[in-house]
Amino acid sequence: MNAAKLLAAKCSIRIPRQLNFVIPRRFAAVNNESGPSVSSNDPENLKHDVIKLYKNLIYLSREWPTDLRPQIKQAFMKNKEVRDPDEIRNLIARGEYVSREIIATYHLRKYRAMKRRYYNEHRDKQMEEMFKNLSH
Template sequence: MSTELKHAVKQLYKTLIFIGREYPKGGIYFRDKCHAAFMKNKDVTDPAEIKMLISRGEYVVKELEALYRLRKYRTLRKRYYDSETFEETMLKNIRYFDEK
């Protein structure tokens, strides 16, 4: 495996561990699963397969970021809106402005 691929794998691992600290089931749970996934693929030597695994890992990073953004959005929405959904709020506002 080339030095460039080794660096990419290490960087992906560090990124996943860092992002996984906020995982809903806990950072230790995520770290253990991440470590198991990397150890499962430690004997892969084909550069094309390594690149494919790195791209899959980068996809997981993007999905985790989206998960965290969604959690943040839901928390903020709960603070500013009551129990009604966004659609219910919009319909209520439309009806209010139609009456005027």
């Protein structure tokens, strides 16, 4: 596999086929798999995945209106004593779900902004009233 295909495979985000939108490049580093990304019980791999998830959540929180870093840190610190590999995998899966929800919220925000820009209901009502007044 050449370097370009390897990079594309690493940076791709899996989304359902029904959703046809482009993931911005700044979110491409986020791991968007349906389950935990590690199948082995190797603690070093799990540690790597937890650190990667933490960094991705911090990266995604940069565009959030309020500062999410303290809440992300608090959530990770709350579970720092967990040693069971299955429980760690479940926590990683929950964190990946949160990252997908953040990305979905960003897309919804962009869609709502576009809708407000082109389909302002208040402005449409004002235009209708203005045309009614002109016709009388």
